[in-house]
Amino acid sequence: MGSNPDGKTAKRGPYAKSRLRRESIVTAAHQVFAAHGYRGGSLQDVADKVGMSQTSLLHYFPSKSELLLAVLVLRDSVAAGEIARASDGIPAGLEESFVDAVIRQARFNETVPGVIELYTVLCAESLTEDHPGKAYFTDRYQRLRESYARRFRALAEEGRLREGVDPARAAATLIAVWDGIQTQWLMAPENIDMAGCLRDYLDLVVLPG
Amino acid sequence: MGSNPDGKTAKRGPYAKSRLRRESIVTAAHQVFAAHGYRGGSLQDVADKVGMSQTSLLHYFPSKSELLLAVLVLRDSVAAGEIARASDGIPAGLEESFVDAVIRQARFNETVPGVIELYTVLCAESLTEDHPGKAYFTDRYQRLRESYARRFRALAEEGRLREGVDPARAAATLIAVWDGIQTQWLMAPENIDMAGCLRDYLDLVVLPG
CATH class of the missing domain: 1.10.10.60 (Homeodomain-like)
Structure with a gap:
């Protein structure tokens, strides 16, 4: 702290x-x-x-x-620090790191189950009526989708996004895989390979450089 | 009712x-x-x-x-009825319907936001200490992963699973995409195409028949 x-x-x-x-x-x-x-x-x-x-x-x-x-601000600084830097601060020409950064972050997340549980529980709870975290999560997802969509568009410009993949939908889907697999991992950590599932998805949409 | x-x-x-x-x-x-x-x-x-x-x-x-x-039992009978039937009751040789059934269910879910919200909120809440829904959700996910993995293995035997895709991990990932995209849809229904994202994922892993 x-x-x-x-x-x-x-x-x-x-x-x-x-x-x-x-x-x-x-x-x-x-x-x-x-x-x-x-x-x-x-x-x-x-x-x-x-x-x-x-x-x-x-x-x-x-x-x-x-x-x-x-x-929630603390949670961001602890858990999202790496991926935020990886996603926003990469110099042009180093897009390869986006995929690697997602996997690195997922592996890091496996070491902080309490942080992942907090995020998962509060995110879903924020959907309930008059929850004070609603704006935080809604804004966060909007920003995250835009940020990932930019990364996928950059990959598309290099010819590295699989044909037919829509950058905006891939951004939403990547976030969905990540959130959803975290929930399953929290329930059954011995059965779920979080980083493996994210790697599988990214291997499907991003072509080798 | x-x-x-x-x-x-x-x-x-x-x-x-x-x-x-x-x-x-x-x-x-x-x-x-x-x-x-x-x-x-x-x-x-x-x-x-x-x-x-x-x-x-x-x-x-x-x-x-x-x-x-x-x-939760009511929720299953309303929301999961279609997909359960589609997934468990399909005669051999009609695996195409698995993909179609997922999309049909996703489109149906768009008509019952209250049911989706209940599921999303209670599922995450069940991760908290001593929650009475914990066993229900843990068991449900285990069964769902096994059911979907069977479908993907059947597709693999027909040569219709993309090379390199692991049926068990694809099963967990499909559920993850579904859960995660529902959360985003509940927050911003006008920005998220649930069925579209599921279709995109299935098009990546399942080859045309």
């Missing part, structure tokens, strides 16, 4: 202690929401985990929904 | 009224759990919807978890 995946450390300053406290609350909330969902997990559970009163916790996060959004 | 998808009507008899009451409770619970999840939806919400007291409701379903299982 004290360092981001890109190696930057947390800022030092007069609010360092308060910042550490916030981080420990968010980490605890991450665990509680992953285990019980947002609706099933209580602020009291989170407060118990960090050893503070619920009143003190509310000093840092005035509402459960604000705490949820902080958890 | 009074008739199953295969046209059989509910049994008549001395318990017909009680049976109808049970059915109306399960239908109401279906709506409540789809809108709020299992943990977020209360028995009181269900009782209010059918206009009975919570005590009366508990006469029919002694616990919320028993009501959940009844909802």
Whole structure:
């Protein structure tokens, strides 16, 4: 928690202690929401985990929904850091790395089941009425589809997208494979090869360079 | 609710009224759990919807978890009826219908967003600790993977599975595409072509007959 995946450390300053406290609350909330969902997990559970009163916790996060959004931001920084960099920051001519980056990220995800469970549970829960995570997930999927569609269009321009494959639909399908296989892996990790299924799909749509 | 998808009507008899009451409770619970999840939806919400007291409701379903299982059985009979028949009951030599049946089911699903939402929300929620739907979903996925793998192996024997495609992994991937694309469709129905994405995937792995 004290360092981001890109190696930057947390800022030092007069609010360092308060910042550490916030981080420990968010980490605890991450665990509680992953285990019980947002609706099933209580602020009291989170407060118990960090050893503070619920009143003190509310000093840092005035509402459960604000705490949820902080958890989702943390989740992005931990789990999506690699793929975001791979997808957005690749110099032209290195598109090969898109496929490799997806597989790398999938293998990384196998090491953080709690993060994957949180994402899967909250994403589906955000479909329910008046859920505070709805806009976060809807926007995230829209951006992700656009980002992957750009990668597939770039591959198409190089003649490396299989004929007949539509970049926008392939983007939505890649995300679908990823999400869906994570759910199955969470249920039966010994039976499901997440990275293998993603590799299979990408091998079907992306031709060798 | 009074008739199953295969046209059989509910049994008549001395318990017909009680049976109808049970059915109306399960239908109401279906709506409540789809809108709020299992943990977020209360028995009181269900009782209010059918206009009975919570005590009366508990006469029919002694616990919320028993009501959940009844909802899941209902869900299967409504939404999975077509594909189950298509997948299990096809005479040898008619494997073409497997692909068509998946697409038909996907198009049908577009007409019942509430059923799809219920499934998506409860499936992910079942990953959380001590959820009463866990065994249902884990078993269901195991059976579904085996059923689809059989179909793909049959296609492979006819030389209609693309070379290099593993039937078991293709089965898990097909389910993943289906689940994942449903989630995206629930978030942005105007942007997502569920049946189109499934058709794209099946066109990649199944060769024309």
